[in-house]
Amino acid sequence: MSATLEKGVRVLKEVIDAPIASYFNSCVHCGLCAEACLFYTETGDPKYTPIHKLEPLRRVYEQEYTWLGRLAKAVGLAKPVTDAELHEWQELVYNSCTLCGRCSVVCPVGNDIVYMVRKLREGMSASGNAPDGIKGAANRTVTIGSPMGVKLPAVKAQMKHVEEDYGIPIPLDAEGAEYMVMLSSMEIINFPEYLGAIAKIMRQAGKTWTLCSTAFEATNAGMQIGNSDLARVIVSRIVDGAERLKVKCVISPECGHAYTALRWEGANLIGRPFTFQVKHIIEVLGEFQEQGLLKTEGMETDRLTFHDPCQLARRGGVIQQQRRLMKQIAADFVEMPDAGFMNWCCGGGGGASAIEEGEELRLEAFKKKKSQLEAVKPDRLVTACANCRIVLEEGLEHYQMDIPVIGLTETIAEHIPDSVDKEGA
Amino acid sequence: MNELQFLTWVRGPGLDAAVAIFLLGTVWRLIEIYGLGRKKDLAAPRLTPGASGWHTIVRRSVPPEGMFKQSPVTYVGGYVFHIGLAAIVFLFAPHIKLVEGLVGLSWPGLPSQIVDLVSVVTLAAMVVVLVDRIKRPVKRFLSGFEDWFTWAVTFLPVLTGWLAVQHLLLPYTTMLALHILSVEVLLVTLPFTKLFHAFTVFGSRWYNGTVNGHKGVPV
Known part of the structure; x- marks a missing residue:
């Protein structure tokens, strides 16, 4: 067994918990999850059946955490997970899974399949089997500060443009503001109108808000790749920024995974509850709408x-x-x-x-x-x-x-x- | 061993052993699975009515929006044979008598003609889901030895029970003995195969409902 495979299997053993054990024991191979997955419905290829994407994780579970599986392993009847297999599974665990979670809401026995894919990605990443594209994005987020390589000067340049275009000042590092607004690289580079929109909306609502110079990027490729260590580093930046500026609420931008990373995974990644709220911009707009x-x-x-x-x-x-x-x-x-x-x-x-x-x-x-x-x-x-x-x-x-x-x-x-x-x- | 000796064995030591393996196996497997525990979710919960593990246990018994038409055979076949099995196991008078003899509990059953009909319908539904498993590419792709084997050990008790009651194919005593034997095989198999979903389905639905309910999503 190679060192990376060993590491991957060790990580898989660590992530297996009672829900995963329950899910694997419940699957009756009815195949309904396939009908919920757009990679199956649009290709018709059974290998894209969501539960099948978890095969390496299932075998590690069986061979490590069940009495019968351990027995089979001891007498050489179990099929071990190999480097080649994990490499082959990259396409199934990343390319053909967007963590959309449709499979999890249709499974008749109640298996939360996407919960398991997220955990399997931890082992894939630890064994060096994550795709280069996401790996690069994750590394750039950790070393440079954003997946697209955007640095603070680029954000400042955009702030300046928006201030000129809209005639509204964009606060940076304003301590005690109610909201800390996060951006995604995509918005900084491709959709600058987002920041201008926030400025207009906040001014009308009469709310105080700020950007943060040490945490402006909300996306978290560490979570997508399945590397909790990287995901933690990225989330910690935001937590530090929010706590330093003493804001009440951090607003996740128009970005789905940034929201999941911050709102649902963030506290679990850093190991303690947040001292501030996290809301998606759509939630905030919904509240403003309700409050007139x-x-x-x-x-x-x-x-x-x-x-x-x-x-x-x-x-x-x-x-x-x-x-x-x-x-x-x-x-x-x-x-x-x-x-x-x-x-x-x-x-x-x-x-x-x-x-x-x-x-x-x-x-x-x-x-x-x-x-x-x-x-x-x-x-x-x-x-x-x-x-x-x-x-x-x-x-x-x-x-x-x-x-x-x-x-x-x-x-x-x-x-x-x-x-x-x-x-x- | 003649048929009477065979029947005596399956009714006596055979049944005792099968029930013991079933009970101990079930307890052991439940501990093995749920003893793994899970980490506390530290994210601030969002409370939404209808979003909880208990809701999901009930809600997931019904096809989610748009799913029924994707695979009506799976749903209809699944409902029919599950409900049929439950009715046969728990509402057939001789079965109730057996339970009464063992633990003293009794409840009203269904007339035997109704159970006959239910048995035939259940057998038919099981054949239909088997054919579907063979014909449907996804199901066939997912299926291995365990899937065919567990189908057989579920099918045989119903088939032999029905044949025994109808006095078909083999002398009643032999068929009854085979019926009890097939039930024993089912009991011994259940804790260690996918048939264990009979228990874990509740845990799985509960976890799914709880994990997503924490986010305020009724799943």
């Missing part, structure tokens, strides 16, 4: 639909807010089939969009989104995750569908009237 702090003018009149980011909706529990927000600004808001809780992934979540060699499969899986869109024929597609947005744009371009993709936050900000804007200033 979000006043908009005019409506979008073209046909709009909303793509639910998996980590926000099914995996994060934010489902109704985006719909109420859409209704405030869209006169012709239509829902795709399966929208909301059961929405289909864009195909690029969970780090999959960073895997170059997975592109062909990703585009194949995109046919699911294509059929959802064809059912409602929207003029534009709204979402709330910068990664979904990029993946959707790529897919739409590939299939020559002329549907612009926009972010919900900036679309709302466009409807905040200047007059109210000025009153608030």
